[in-house]
Amino acid sequence: MNSKITFLFCLILTFFNAAIFGQSGENTATNKVGKIVLDAGHGGEDPGALGKRSREKDITLSVILKLGKLISDNCKDVEVLYTRKKDVSVDLYKRARYANENHADLFISVHCNAAKNLSAHGVETYVMGLHRSEANLAVARQENAAILKEKNYENNYEGFNPNSTEASVIFSLYASAYLKNSAILASAVQKNLVANTHIHDRNVQQAGFWVLYKVAMPSILIELGFISNYNEESILMDENAQNVMARSIYNAFIEYKNKMEGTNKPYLSVDPINKDKIIKNVKEEEEKKAAEEKAKAEEQAKAAEKSEGQPAAGLADSLKIRFRVQIYASPEDLSFTDPKFKNATDLKKYSENNWWKYTSGDLKTFEEAKAHLKTLKENGFPDAFIVSFKNEVKITNDEARKLEGK
Numbered sequence: 001m002n003s004k005i006t007f008l009f010c011l012i013l014t015f016f017n018a019a020i021f022g023q024s025g026e027n028t029a030t031n032k033v034g035k036i037v038l039d040a041g042h043g044g045e046d047p048g049a050l051g052k053r054s055r056e057k058d059i060t061l062s063v064i065l066k067l068g069k070l071i072s073d074n075c076k077d078v079e080v081l082y083t084r085k086k087d088v089s090v091d092l093y094k095r096a097r098y099a100n101e102n103h104a105d106l107f108i109s110v111h112c113n114a115a116k117n118l119s120a121h122g123v124e125t126y127v128m129g130l131h132r133s134e135a136n137l138a139v140a141r142q143e144n145a146a147i148l149k150e151k152n153y154e155n156n157y158e159g160f161n162p163n164s165t166e167a168s169v170i171f172s173l174y175a176s177a178y179l180k181n182s183a184i185l186a187s188a189v190q191k192n193l194v195a196n197t198h199i200h201d202r203n204v205q206q207a208g209f210w211v212l213y214k215v216a217m218p219s220i221l222i223e224l225g226f227i228s229n230y231n232e233e234s235i236l237m238d239e240n241a242q243n244v245m246a247r248s249i250y251n252a253f254i255e256y257k258n259k260m261e262g263t264n265k266p267y268l269s270v271d272p273i274n275k276d277k278i279i280k281n282v283k284e285e286e287e288k289k290a291a292e293e294k295a296k297a298e299e300q301a302k303a304a305e306k307s308e309g310q311p312a313a314g315l316a317d318s319l320k321i322r323f324r325v326q327i328y329a330s331p332e333d334l335s336f337t338d339p340k341f342k343n344a345t346d347l348k349k350y351s352e353n354n355w356w357k358y359t360s361g362d363l364k365t366f367e368e369a370k371a372h373l374k375t376l377k378e379n380g381f382p383d384a385f386i387v388s389f390k391n392e393v394k395i396t397n398d399e400a401r402k403l404e405g406k
C-alpha cells in the first residue's frame with residue numbers, strides 16, 4: 001500500500017514538474033520547429049499488431065523512413081531524429097527519454113491499429129489525455145502493453161502496469177502544456193490523411209499513451225489504419241499508399257510549422273490513392289500467388305511421395321504448415337521450465353493480442369495433431385485445442401486443412 005502511495009505521489013510531482021517546465025518552455029521567444037523525433041512503433045522482438053500478411057513494426061518503420069526523408073530533403077532547417085531506423089527493439093521509456101534529451105520540438109509516433117472485430121477500420125490521430133471512451137482505452141492499453149515485453153519493466157516504469165485501473169487514474173492527472181499544439185498538429189495530420197487515402201475518418205482522439213505522456217514537447221500518435229482488417233491491411237502494405245501517407249503527414253507537419261513560425265513554406269503535391277484499386281489488385285495478385293504456390297507444393301509433394309512415401313508430410317513441408325496443440329495462455333512471458341508445462345513436450349509459444357500462447361507439439365498433419373491433443377487432454381490439459389500455422393503465422397484450422405487438401 002505504502003509503495004502505491006509513494007508511487008502516485010512521485011507521479012504527481014513528475015506531472016507538476018512537467019507542467020512548470022513546459023510552461024517556461026513555451027514562454028521562450030521562438031516557436032521554431034527545428035528538431036523533430038520520428039518514432040516508428042514497435043520493432044525487433046516486439047512485432048506490434050499482426051495482420052494476416054504483415055506486421056505493424058514493418059509498416060510503421062517504412063512510413064517513418066519515408067516521412068523522415070521528405071523532411072530532410074525539403075526542410076534543410078529541420079533536424080530529423082529517429083527512435084529507430086531499422087528492425088530493433090527500443091523500450092518505450094527510452095523513446096521518450098531520447099526525445100527529451102535531444103530537446104526536440106515535436107514528436108510523431110506512427111502505429112497501426114488492430115481489433116478483435118475484423119471489420120473495424122479507419123485512421124485516427126491521438127494526443128495525450130483522458131480516455132474519452134472504452135475503445136480509446138483499449139487502443140492505449142494495446143500500445144502501452146509493449147512495456148510488458150521489456151526486461152526490468154517494473155524498474156523502468158515505476159511499477160506502472162498498463163492493464164491496471166491505476167494507469168487510467170495516473171493519465172487523468174495529465175494536463176499537458178503542450179496539448180494545444182499537439183492538437184493543432186493532430187487535426188492537420190488527420191485531415192490530410194483522410195483526404196489523400198480516403199480511409200475512414202475516426203477523428204482526433206485523446207488517450208493515455210505512455211510514450212506521449214513522458215515526452216516534454218508537443219506530440220501525436222497516429223494509428224494509420226487497422227492491420228486486422230484484411231482490406232485495410234492491403235492498403236497499409238502498399239508502397240504507393242505508404243508514400244501518400246508519408247506525404248500527407250509531411251504536409252500536416254508543414255502546416256504546423258508554418259503556423260508556429262509564421263512562415264509560408266509550400267506543400268508537396270499528393271495524388272490521392274485509389275483505395276478500391278489497391279484492394280482489388282492485391283486480391284488478384286494473392287489469388288494468383290496462392291494458386292502457383294499450391295501447384296508447386298503439390299508437385300513437390302508428388303516427388304516426395306515417390307521418393308519417401310510420405311505424401312502428407314511432404315505437402316506440409318513445402319507449404320510450411322504446422323499443427324500445434326495450445327495448452328495455456330498468459331499475459332506474462334513464462335519460461336518453458338514453468339511447472340505448469342511439466343506434462344507437455346516440444347513447447348513453443350506465440351504472441352497474439354498481447355497474450356503469450358503456449359503450444360505443445362509441432363506436427364505436419366492434422367491427424368497427428370488430433371492424436372497429440374488426445375494425449376494432452378488426458379495428461380492435465382483438458383481445455384487444450386489444435387492451432388494451425390503457415391510460415392509461422394497463425395491461420396484457421398479450416399484454412400490449414402484446405403491446404404492439406406482435406
Ligand SMILES: [Zn+2]
Pocket residue numbers: 041042048049056111112143
Ligand atoms: Zn502499435
